[in-house]
Amino acid sequence: MFNDDETQPPIFTPRLVLDHLSPSRLVTLFDEPENDIIYRDRDYTNPYHDLIDNPGPLKWRVPQVKKDVALNKWFLRWIVLASAKEIIGSISFHGPPNGNGMIEIGLGVQPDFQCRGYAKEALAGMWSWVIEQPDVEVLRYTVSATNLASMKIIHGFDFAHVGVQMDKEDGLEEIFEMSAAEFQRRHATSWRAPSS
Numbered sequence: 001m002f003n004d005d006e007t008q009p010p011i012f013t014p015r016l017v018l019d020h021l022s023p024s025r026l027v028t029l030f031d032e033p034e035n036d037i038i039y040r041d042r043d044y045t046n047p048y049h050d051l052i053d054n055p056g057p058l059k060w061r062v063p064q065v066k067k068d069v070a071l072n073k074w075f076l077r078w079i080v081l082a083s084a085k086e087i088i089g090s091i092s093f094h095g096p097p098n099g100n101g102m103i104e105i106g107l108g109v110q111p112d113f114q115c116r117g118y119a120k121e122a123l124a125g126m127w128s129w130v131i132e133q134p135d136v137e138v139l140r141y142t143v144s145a146t147n148l149a150s151m152k153i154i155h156g157f158d159f160a161h162v163g164v165q166m167d168k169e170d171g172l173e174e175i176f177e178m179s180a181a182e183f184q185r186r187h188a189t190s191w192r193a194p195s196s
Contacts, residue, residue: 013125018077101137131180142173
């Protein structure tokens with residue numbers, strides 16, 4: 001179906017590997033979630049059925065990729081716990097940067113792995129990668145004020161609160177932003193593979 005099955009390089013953080021799903025793997029995950037081809041040539045497993053029991057963002061990302069495969073660059077990565085070689089969540093931008101250079105992110109971590117700093121680590125890695133991409137000027141994170149764990153994470157990065165929005169799926173959300181340049185100065189980390 002896809003002529004170009006390229007993926008972005010993995011993002012490495014101290015405990016995680018954020019592995020990008022190719023267009024064909026993304027579509028297969030949505031259409032045939034139990035198909036083992038999704039993990040072919042990978043050294044990790046999906047014991048917690050991330051994006052299988054609850055496909056979450058796949059229902060939006062798959063139609064976007066089917067319409068324009070180039071968009072996949074910005075989309076789903078598994079959050080892999082490097083020590084166990086297990087998928088413990090996923091992370092994705094909502095799309096490419098808009099006309100103002102703003103890019104928004106979303107993520108999910110399996111319940112057994114929450115409150116251990118993995119979400120913050122994954123966000124730092126993704127943002128450190130994306131600020132090197134052309135046309136990215138502003139990082140955005142939206143969250144319900146009742147999601148105390150996520151609110152704590154974004155406050156830890158000192159993003160500015162810039163407003164609220166009504167999300168069709170999640171209801172009222174707080175909007176936080178930081179410029180890519182400010183993130184580069186304050187929080188950026190090396191995301192490339194450690195040298196051997």
